[in-house]
Amino acid sequence: MYQTVVGLEIHIHLNTKSKAFCSCLAEFGDEPNTNVCPVCLGYPGVLPVLNEEALTQGYTVARALGCNLSQRTLFDRKNYFYPDMPKNYQITQFHDPVGRDGKIEFQAHDGTIKTIRIHDVHLEEDAGKMIHAGDMSLCDYNRAGYSLLEVVTEPDLTSGEDAEAFLLSFQRLVRYLGVSDGNMDEGSMKCDTNVSIRKAGEPLGTKVEIKNLNSTRFIKKAIEFETKRQATALETNQRIVQETRLWNENRDVTESMRSKEGSLDYRYFPEPDIPPFLPDAAFWAAVESRQVELPLARKHRLTAAFGLSREQGDFVAESRFMADFFEQAAKESGNGLAVANWLMGDVQKELNHFNLSLEASPLTPFRLAQLQKLLDSGRIHIKIAKQLLDAVFEQNKDPEVVMREKGLEAITTEEQLSPIVDKVFEAHATVVEAIKAGDARQKGFLVGQVMKATDGRAAPALVNSLLAKRLG
Amino acid sequence: MSDAPSPWKSFQAKKEAYLAYARPWEKKVGSFLTFRPEAPSSAGSGPSGARPLEGLPFGVKDNIAVRDFPLTCGSKMLADLVSPYDATVVARAKAAGASVIGKTNLDEFGMGSSTENSALGKTSNPWDQSRVAGGSSGGSAAAVAAGLVPFAFGTDTGGSVRQPAGFCGVYGFKPTYGVLSRYGLTAYASSLETPGILAKDLGLVKTVFDAVKGRDPHDQTSLDPESQPVRPVKTIAVLADLADLDPGVKAVYEQTLVHLKALGYTLVPVTLPTLEYAVPAYYTIATAEASANLARFNGIRYGHRPVYAENPEHLVRQSRTAGFGNEVKTRIMLGTYVLRSGFQDQFYTKAQKVRTLISNDLQKVFDQADLLLTPTFPVPAFVHGDKTMTEFQQKLADKFTVTANLAGVPALSFPAGLAGGLPVGMQFTAPAFCEARLFEAAAAFATRVPVADCPGTSLDWSK
Numbered sequence: 001m002y003q004t005v006v007g008l009e010i011h012i013h014l015n016t017k018s019k020a021f022c023s024c025l026a027e028f029g030d031e032p033n034t035n036v037c038p039v040c041l042g043y044p045g046v047l048p049v050l051n052e053e054a055l056t057q058g059y060t061v062a063r064a065l066g067c068n069l070s071q072r073t074l075f076d077r078k079n080y081f082y083p084d085m086p087k088n089y090q091i092t093q094f095h096d097p098v099g100r101d102g103k104i105e106f107q108a109h110d111g112t113i114k115t116i117r118i119h120d121v122h123l124e125e126d127a128g129k130m131i132h133a134g135d136m137s138l139c140d141y142n143r144a145g146y147s148l149l150e151v152v153t154e155p156d157l158t159s160g161e162d163a164e165a166f167l168l169s170f171q172r173l174v175r176y177l178g179v180s181d182g183n184m185d186e187g188s189m190k191c192d193t194n195v196s197i198r199k200a201g202e203p204l205g206t207k208v209e210i211k212n213l214n215s216t217r218f219i220k221k222a223i224e225f226e227t228k229r230q231a232t233a234l235e236t237n238q239r240i241v242q243e244t245r246l247w248n249e250n251r252d253v254t255e256s257m258r259s260k261e262g263s264l265d266y267r268y269f270p271e272p273d274i275p276p277f278l279p280d281a282a283f284w285a286a287v288e289s290r291q292v293e294l295p296l297a298r299k300h301r302l303t304a305a306f307g308l309s310r311e312q313g314d315f316v317a318e319s320r321f322m323a324d325f326f327e328q329a330a331k332e333s334g335n336g337l338a339v340a341n342w343l344m345g346d347v348q349k350e351l352n353h354f355n356l357s358l359e360a361s362p363l364t365p366f367r368l369a370q371l372q373k374l375l376d377s378g379r380i381h382i383k384i385a386k387q388l389l390d391a392v393f394e395q396n397k398d399p400e401v402v403m404r405e406k407g408l409e410a411i412t413t414e415e416q417l418s419p420i421v422d423k424v425f426e427a428h429a430t431v432v433e434a435i436k437a438g439d440a441r442q443k444g445f446l447v448g449q450v451m452k453a454t455d456g457r458a459a460p461a462l463v464n465s466l467l468a469k470r471l472g
Numbered sequence: 473m474s475d476a477p478s479p480w481k482s483f484q485a486k487k488e489a490y491l492a493y494a495r496p497w498e499k500k501v502g503s504f505l506t507f508r509p510e511a512p513s514s515a516g517s518g519p520s521g522a523r524p525l526e527g528l529p530f531g532v533k534d535n536i537a538v539r540d541f542p543l544t545c546g547s548k549m550l551a552d553l554v555s556p557y558d559a560t561v562v563a564r565a566k567a568a569g570a571s572v573i574g575k576t577n578l579d580e581f582g583m584g585s586s587t588e589n590s591a592l593g594k595t596s597n598p599w600d601q602s603r604v605a606g607g608s609s610g611g612s613a614a615a616v617a618a619g620l621v622p623f624a625f626g627t628d629t630g631g632s633v634r635q636p637a638g639f640c641g642v643y644g645f646k647p648t649y650g651v652l653s654r655y656g657l658t659a660y661a662s663s664l665e666t667p668g669i670l671a672k673d674l675g676l677v678k679t680v681f682d683a684v685k686g687r688d689p690h691d692q693t694s695l696d697p698e699s700q701p702v703r704p705v706k707t708i709a710v711l712a713d714l715a716d717l718d719p720g721v722k723a724v725y726e727q728t729l730v731h732l733k734a735l736g737y738t739l740v741p742v743t744l745p746t747l748e749y750a751v752p753a754y755y756t757i758a759t760a761e762a763s764a765n766l767a768r769f770n771g772i773r774y775g776h777r778p779v780y781a782e783n784p785e786h787l788v789r790q791s792r793t794a795g796f797g798n799e800v801k802t803r804i805m806l807g808t809y810v811l812r813s814g815f816q817d818q819f820y821t822k823a824q825k826v827r828t829l830i831s832n833d834l835q836k837v838f839d840q841a842d843l844l845l846t847p848t849f850p851v852p853a854f855v856h857g858d859k860t861m862t863e864f865q866q867k868l869a870d871k872f873t874v875t876a877n878l879a880g881v882p883a884l885s886f887p888a889g890l891a892g893g894l895p896v897g898m899q900f901t902a903p904a905f906c907e908a909r910l911f912e913a914a915a916a917f918a919t920r921v922p923v924a925d926c927p928g929t930s931l932d933w934s935k
Binding site for chain 2: 079
C-alpha cells in the first residue's frame, strides 16, 4: 500500500592516470602514502591544477546521460573537517556542475523500459582513508585527490529491485564509456541512497539517506528494509525522522548515524584557485568523439538485427568488448544467433577452463566467425567444430589452419567417399549380402563402419545417400 | 631607472663586514624569523645574461615557501614546519641569480597591520624602535629599511606590502592580480592576495618584478601581463573628499600634490562613492576565504599537535586551539559566520557585489586619469601596543589599500616625505597591467623628493 521512492547519489572514480588536481598517480592498492605530494597533502602555499582529462570524462558522462551541458563550469569549496581530508574542504561543483537535467532509460527488474531523470553530474575530489587500529588512527592519503564524478538522480525509482537494475545498467554505461571500471568492491563506484515512502497520489514523504552500501545487492536489501521500517513507523503513528542511516551488512538493517539537526553546514563558496572552465571547440569535439552507442540501445539493435532472445541480448551487450566481439563475429559469419550461442556456451566453458577473460583469450571475432562459417558450409560438423574451438585455445591458431593440419575437413563428395565405402563393403561382404537380401536392420552397422573409417568426417547425409545407392 | 644597486653585488665577498653591520641592526629591529646570512649563495644556475639579480641576497616573508627554510607564517601552528619546495617567485628570483638569506616576520598568516600578531617574534620600525614596522609584511619592510637586504618579498592581501613599506620609508609594490604566481604563498584570502616586492631602489623593484612575473603552470589564476600601450602619465586623480588623515600624513599628502603639479601632472579631483564599503566588503571576502584556507592546519599531517588526544576530532580541536592566535581565530570565526547557509546573500554575496561596484568606480576614475593618488595609510607608524587605534580602527584604516586588492589592480606605495621624523607613504593605483605608469610617476617624484635613508643605516660595509 505504500509506494517506495528512491533517489541515488552515485560516485565513480574516473579513469585518469593522475589525480584531479595534482600529478600524483591515481593507483589503487599501492603502499600507503606513496602517491602523495604537497598539493594532495594540503601543504601551505600549494594550489590545485585541474586535470582536464577528468573534466573531459565528466562531460562525456553528462552528455551520455542526456544532461544540459554547462558552457562555463566552476568549482566550489565544500567545507567540513575530517581527518582524512587534507584541506578540510573538498573541491567540488555546487553552483555550476558539468551537467544538469538529464534522463536515461534502463531496463527495470520486470523487463520494462523505464526512464530516470538525472538531477546533475559534477566533478569533485575524493578524500583519503582513515584506518582505526587499536588505540591508534592511521591515515592513508593515496586516494586523496582522486577524480570523483557524482551523478545525482531524481527520486524516480520505486523499488529496491529497480534500484539494483538501474545501478547495474549505470555500471555498464560507465564501462562502455571507458570512464571508470565501476567496481563497487574496490570502491571505484559508491552509492548513497535516499529512501522515502508515501501512499499513492500523496506528496513525497520524509527521506532518509543510507550510506555504507558497497554492493548493488546491499542497496536492494537496504531499500527493502527501509520501506518496511518506515511503513511500520507510519502504521504505529510515528514520525519519520530526516536522518542519515548506515547499512549494517552483518545484521541486514539500517542504523541511525546522525539526524538532520546534527547535519553539517557545508558553507559552499566558489573555489578562488581555479578559474571558470569554458569548453572550446576542441574540448566539445573530444567529448563528442567519446560518445558510444549506449548499452540499452545496443542491446535492442543487436537483438533485432540478429534475432536474439532477451537472454542472449543481455549477454552479448553486457560489456562493450563483448558487444563489439559479438557484432563483428556475427557480421563476419552471417549467423548471429549461432555466434551468440557459441559465446554463451562453449566459449564460456573454454574461458573457464583456461581461466581467461575473452579480452585475453586467443579467440578473436574472426576466428569465431571462421569456425561458424566452416560449420555452416558443411565443411565440418558440430563435433569437429567443438574440437577446433578447443584447439584455438590450446594452440592459438585459426580454426581452418587446425582443420587442415589435422585433416579434419568433412568428406562431402562421392569421389572422396566411394573408395572408403568400397573398402567397408569388401571388409563386411556378408553384412552387405544380408542387407541386399532384405535385412535392413544392419544398415546402421555399415554407416557406423564408414564413419569410423573416416574418423567421423564423412557428411552423414552423403553416407546415407551413397549407401542407399549401392545397396539398391 | 638604475640597475640593481651595485654595493650589494659584493655581498658574498664582504660577508664579514656585512655581518658586523647587520647583526646589531637585526637585534634592534627583529625583522627576521630565520636569518642565515652566512650560508653560501642559494642562487640557481643559468646563463649569466639572464641573471639580472646576480649576487643579490634577499628576504622572504615567512608565509612564502623557500625550500629547506622554515615556513612558520608567524604562527605557533607551523613553528616547526620546513618547506619541501620553493614558491614560484622565489624559484624565479633564485634562477635570476639572487639568494635567500632569511625569512621575515609577519602578522600570523598575514592577518594584521603591525606585525604585532606574530606569535614568534617582535619586529620594530628601524626609524624608531618604539614603533611598529606595520604589517603584515613588517619584517620585510624593516629588513629593507635597515639595509639588511636590497629587496624582499612580501604578500599583499589588503595592503600588507604597501602599508609597512609606507611605515618604513621604502617602496612597496603590489602587482596586478595574477601577474605574480601565488604558488608557494600560504593562502589567506586567495582571490585578493598576491606576492609583492619591497625595496629602497625603485629600479630594483622593477628588475625583480620583470624577473619573476608571468604565467606559472602551478597557479591556474596566474597570467602573463597584457601589453599596454606605453604613453606618458599626464593626469593623476586625487580624492576630492579626503578626510580623517593624521595631520602629519595630511601635510605630506599636500606637499605631494604640490610636487606632482610642479612635475607637470594635471590633478583631477574625483570621488569614489563606494570607498566607505571597501573595508567591510574586504573583510567579508577575506575572512570567508581564510576560514577555508586555514582549515588544513589541523595538526595531523604537519604542524602543532598535542602530545595526546582521545580521538582525531579531539586532536584537531586541541591543535587549533593552541596553535592559532586570537586574531586568526577571530577571522576564522567571522569567515565561518558570513558563509553560513541562508546568510550568504546577506554577507558574502553582497560583498562580492560591492567588489564589482568598487571595480566599476575605479574604472570610472581611470577613464578620467592615468593614475589615482591616495595616502597609503591615514597615520604614520604607531607605537608598539598602541591602544589609541583599536583592532577595529586599524582595519578601517585599510580603506586606501584594500581597494586595489578588491579590484585586482596594481598599486605602489612610495616614500613621499617625513612627518615628525617618521616616513610617510603615498600610493599610486593604476589600471590592470599598467604597472609601468606606477614606476614612471614614482621615478619622476623621486627626482624631487629623493628617498630618505633611515638614520644609522648605510652600505659602508660594502666598500
